[in-house]
Amino acid sequence: MSPAIERLREAVQANCNVTDARHARGMTLCTYLLEMRELYRWECRAPLTAPLPRAEVGAWIAAREALWETLDCAEYRPLPVDGGEVDPWDVESANRAIASLGLVYGAGIGRFGKPQFFLGVLEREEWREGMRILVVGRELARDLAPAPAAMRGETAAIRLESLARLVWERVEAWALKRPDGPLKSALDAHGYVIGDAAAVERIAALEAETLILHELGEREAGRSLGPGWEAMLAGLASRRAELFARAARDHLADCLVTLPTLLERGAAASIHLWFASLDGMRRLLFPRALRAYAAWCTGDGGRELSETAAQGASHWRNVCSHALGLSGLPATDAERALDALVVDATTRL
Numbered sequence: 001m002s003p004a005i006e007r008l009r010e011a012v013q014a015n016c017n018v019t020d021a022r023h024a025r026g027m028t029l030c031t032y033l034l035e036m037r038e039l040y041r042w043e044c045r046a047p048l049t050a051p052l053p054r055a056e057v058g059a060w061i062a063a064r065e066a067l068w069e070t071l072d073c074a075e076y077r078p079l080p081v082d083g084g085e086v087d088p089w090d091v092e093s094a095n096r097a098i099a100s101l102g103l104v105y106g107a108g109i110g111r112f113g114k115p116q117f118f119l120g121v122l123e124r125e126e127w128r129e130g131m132r133i134l135v136v137g138r139e140l141a142r143d144l145a146p147a148p149a150a151m152r153g154e155t156a157a158i159r160l161e162s163l164a165r166l167v168w169e170r171v172e173a174w175a176l177k178r179p180d181g182p183l184k185s186a187l188d189a190h191g192y193v194i195g196d197a198a199a200v201e202r203i204a205a206l207e208a209e210t211l212i213l214h215e216l217g218e219r220e221a222g223r224s225l226g227p228g229w230e231a232m233l234a235g236l237a238s239r240r241a242e243l244f245a246r247a248a249r250d251h252l253a254d255c256l257v258t259l260p261t262l263l264e265r266g267a268a269a270s271i272h273l274w275f276a277s278l279d280g281m282r283r284l285l286f287p288r289a290l291r292a293y294a295a296w297c298t299g300d301g302g303r304e305l306s307e308t309a310a311q312g313a314s315h316w317r318n319v320c321s322h323a324l325g326l327s328g329l330p331a332t333d334a335e336r337a338l339d340a341l342v343v344d345a346t347t348r349l
Contacts, residue, residue, distance in 0.1 A: 001140075004080075004101075005101060005103070005140075007080045008079060008080055008081060008098065008103075008119065009119055009140045009141050011077045011078070011079050011080055011088075012079065012088075012105065012117055012118070012119040012140070012141035013119075013140075013141040013142075014077050015076045015077055015088055015107075015115075015117045016117050016118075016141055016142060016143035016144075017067060017068070017071060017143075018071050018074045018075075018076055019076075019114060019115040019116065019117065019143050020068060020143050020144045021067075021068035021069075021071035021072065021074070022071075022072075022114075023112070023113075023114040023115075023144075024068065024144055026112060026114075027145070031145075034169065035144050035145045036057075036061050036064070036144070037052065037057060038165055038169065039064075039142075039144055040052065040057050040060050040061070041165075042139070042142065042161075042165070043060075047197050048164070048165070048168045048197040048200055048201075049168075049195050049196075049197040076088045076115075079094050079105070081094060081097035081098060082097045088107055088117065089107055091105060091106060091107050091108075091152055092153070094107075102121060102122050103119060103120065103121060103122060103140070104119070104120050104121075104122050104134050104136045104157060105117075105118070105119050106118045106119075106120075106150060106152070106157050108150050108152060109230075109234075110145075110147055111242065111243075111246065112239055112242060113234065114145075116143055116146065116147060116150075117141065117142075117143055118136075118139055118141060118142045118143070118146060118157075118159065119139070119140045119141040119142075120136035120137065120138060120139040120140060120142075120159060120161070121136065121137045121138045121139075121140070122134060122135070122136060122137075123135045123136060123137040123160065128212060128216060129216060130154065131154050131155070131156060131215070131216060131219060132154060132155040132156070133155075133156050133158065133212055133215075134155065134156070134157045134158070135158045135160065135208060136157055136158065136159045136160060136161070137160050137161065138161060139159065139161045139162065142162070146159065146162040147159075147162070148162040148163040148166055148211060149163075149211040149212075149214065149215055151215045151218055151219065154219075156212065156215035158208050158211050158212060158215075160201075160204055160205060160208060163204040163207065163208060163211065164200055164201045164203075164204035167200050167203055167204050167207070168197070168200045170183060170276065170277070171183070171187065171192070171200060174187075175194055181276070182272045182273070182275040182276040182278075182293070183272070183273070183276035185272040185276075185297075186269050186270075186272035186273040186276055187203075189268055189269035189272060190202070190203050190206070190269050203273075206269075206270075207270060207273060209267075209270070210258060210262070210270050210273070210274060213257050213258040213261050213262070214250075214253055214254060214257070214258050215253075216257045217252070217253030217254055217255075217256045217257035217258050218249070218253045220253070220256045220257060221249055221252045221253045221256060221317075221320070224252075224317055224320075225249075225317075225320055225321065225324065226324075228324055229249070229320075229324065232245070232323070232324050232326070233245060233246070236326070241326070243280070243281040244281055244285070244323070244341070245320075245323045246281075247280070247281040247282040247284075247285055248285065248316055248319045248320050248323060249316075249320050250282060251282065251285065251286055251312060251316045252312075252313065252316035252317055252319075252320055254274070254309075255308075255309045255310075255312035255313040255315075255316055256313050258274070259271075259274070259305065259308075259309040260306065260309050260310075262274065263302045263305060263306055263309070271293075271296070271305075275289075275290070275293045278290070286312075288308050288312075289305075289308055289312070291304070292304040292305040292307070292308040293305060319341065322341055323341065325337075326341075
């Protein structure tokens with residue numbers, strides 16, 4: 001690694017440490033420990049399937065938490081590029097400056113207001129319907145709980161390494177009992193063999209296409225909803241409200257683009273994996289999708305799933321528009337309206 005790249009990597013990782021120091025305490029204990037374990041694995045470049053030494057992981061977590069204690073008042077660093085400095089939020093200028101190095105930089109606001117940063121190696125660049133897609137391989141700097149895909153403006157970054165780690169976490173949990181269901185069906189369709197880390201990376205490389213489709217759907221959703229969405233998210237008073245709003249928009253994006261395209265292509269493995277990833281608030285809000293998936297599994301040729309996506313596009317657009325209307329309401333009124341909207345969103349489709 002050249003001195004220039006190392007200086008940039010250090011600055012980005014320092015900013016990752018600052019955002020982790022400020023926001024890691026907001027995680028549930030289970031999620032926190034899982035994400036810390038995977039951050040340790042990434043930092044040590046340990047193979048996905050390698051057992052991790054508990055004592056070493058425990059000592060590393062203690063050291064990382066001690067570092068975070070020193071960062072409570074730290075500011076985000078500018079990025080050293082081209083002999084000068086770039087604001088860490090100026091993603092476009094940073095990427096122009098490092099394009100010749102074959103690197104991709106990302107910065108944005110994730111769930112619950114947590115800033116997220118990364119620096120990675122560009123694997124390929126492509127264009128889809130006027131949107132620039134940057135597919136990132138090895139990550140040189142990252143924070144806790146990285147998002148495997150993110151869009152900024154007309155550019156989407158797909159992070160293969162983070163996607164592979166996310167797939168592995170799901171596979172590892174499934175392998176404890178190996179139940180039947182969409183994840184088993186997806187792994188079978190991909191020809192996965194228990195313990196094959198290389199297969200997990202191959203699955204991630206193939207399933208990057210689903211993330212690209214989702215980002216195309218996100219762009220369509222954004223055009224439909226207008227520029228006020230991010231401001232609305234930032235103004236929500238509770239985590240539950242944010243989870244609901246994000247889930248509704250995810251469903252809108254997937255009903256607009258992801259599910260119809262996967263069905264059209266006959267991408268069975270990707271459809272199974274989409275449903276294996278349908279959890280939490282997203283699963284609670286979309287019971288019709290689960291019924292349609294069951295019909296698809298029993299051989300209806302995708303008829304019900306196609307109808308669900310078509311009707312879902314209109315339904316979730318309306319739900320998201322109603323969620324936008326909560327912006328600016330007093331917290332108590334917004335929460336009351338949110339409760340009614342959750343029930344309405346679940347039962348009307």
